[in-house]
Amino acid sequence: MEIKGAIFDLDGTLLDSMWVWNQVDIDFLGKRGFDVPPDYPKAIAAMGFHETAEYTIKRFDLKEKVKDVIAEWDRMAAQMYHERVQIKPYVREVLEWMKQQGIHLGVATASYRTLFEPCLRRNGVFDYFEAVTETSEVERGKGFPDIYIKAARTGGFRTVAVYDPVAQAEWEENTKKADYHIVKFKELLEPSSFLNRL
Numbered sequence: 001m002e003i004k005g006a007i008f009d010l011d012g013t014l015l016d017s018m019w020v021w022n023q024v025d026i027d028f029l030g031k032r033g034f035d036v037p038p039d040y041p042k043a044i045a046a047m048g049f050h051e052t053a054e055y056t057i058k059r060f061d062l063k064e065k066v067k068d069v070i071a072e073w074d075r076m077a078a079q080m081y082h083e084r085v086q087i088k089p090y091v092r093e094v095l096e097w098m099k100q101q102g103i104h105l106g107v108a109t110a111s112y113r114t115l116f117e118p119c120l121r122r123n124g125v126f127d128y129f130e131a132v133t134e135t136s137e138v139e140r141g142k143g144f145p146d147i148y149i150k151a152a153r154t155g156g157f158r159t160v161a162v163y164d165p166v167a168q169a170e171w172e173e174n175t176k177k178a179d180y181h182i183v184k185f186k187e188l189l190e191p192s193s194f195l196n197r198l
Contacts, residue, residue, distance in 0.1 A: 003195070005104040007157065010116055014107075014125075017085045018166030024076045028069075034060055049073070081115040087123045088162075090185035095128040097189060106131035 012018045025036050040059075044052045053069040056062065062069070098105060107129050109116060120126035161178035162185075163171060175181040180194050188195055 003098075003101070003103050005106065005157075006098060007106045007108050009162075010107060010109040010111055010120075012164035012167055013162045014087055014091050015085055015116070015119065016088050016164075017081065017119075018164050020077055020080045020085065022166070023080065024073055027076060028073065029060065032060065032062065078115060081119045082122070085119050087120075087125060088185055090189065092123075092125055094185045094188050095125055099128060104131075105129050106133065108133045110134070 008014050010017070011020075022036075022041065025040065029036055044055060047055060049070050050066060053066040053073075057064060057066065057069060095105060105128050107116075109132075111134070113132070113134060117126060117132075120129075158179040159177070161171075161174040161181040163181070163183040167174075182188060187193060
């Protein structure tokens with residue numbers, strides 16, 4: 001089977017960025033004299049920004065407005081993405097190899113362009129991608145196929161789970177759902193890689 005295109009998620013896949021929001025929680029609450037409670041990350045996991053801000057204000061009895069909390073989170077995350085977030089090892093080499101094979105490359109992400117584009121540019125990989133689709137462009141989020149369908153315009157894609165230590169608890173489940181899985185991008189460049197068998 002010839003590979004014609006590849007669509008990548010960003011956070012935890014191409015970008016070593018899963019730590020960012022945990023750090024935002026630590027810094028934001030720490031500035032106000034609180035440690036992050038053990039149940040806090042799970043409590044907010046399925047919430048949107050607005051709902052998370054409301055929950056945080058209520059839980060910690062903060063005298064702040066939702067819009068101000070969200071704005072502070074945005075500033076904190078933007079600084080980390082713009083200055084500190086790196087691509088995972090061998091991502092550039094894999095993207096370069098795929099380009100040389102004539103494979104069209106795209107991104108489908110729940111992140112915001114204001115965060116990821118400066119990060120991808122600073123890491124020197126933004127121009128590898130022909131299409132970038134955000135979940136804000138489709139009606140339903142990443143739990144549904146809309147974003148991938150919009151980014152690809154056609155079906156028939158195989159899926160590859162990429163290991164990230166921050167999401168270790170979901171790793172086993174992700175490997176069962178995916179057609180293939182890798183721990184490091186370097187694996188894709190090895191002669192025994194599944195890429196060479198497609």
